[in-house]
Amino acid sequence: MLMAHPAVLRDLLAEYDALCALNAAEGGEATRRRLEDVSYTLCVSTGTRDVDAAVIAARHRLPGARTFDDSVVSA
Numbered sequence: 796m797l798m799a800h801p802a803v804l805r806d807l808l809a810e811y812d813a814l815c816a817l818n819a820a821e822g823g824e825a826t827r828r829r830l831e832d833v834s835y836t837l838c839v840s841t842g843t844r845d846v847d848a849a850v851i852a853a854r855h856r857l858p859g860a861r862t863f864d865d866s867v868v869s870a
Contacts (some may be wrong), residue, residue: 799840799841799856801802803840803846806842807833807853810833811830815830837850
């Protein structure tokens, strides 16, 4: 599977967060459409079908996202 570049994911997440903060779902037609477009693009970019899963997956793929991951314990 092709992976989206981290810069693209970062920009998509920033726009998604901004639209959600502005409550775009309750806004005008153009704003709602943009939220739908960004949500869809996040899903396609991360290979998910749900926008919440897409946001989590995108954040996980950003540089530095796993700096506090304790799955690998060093001796």
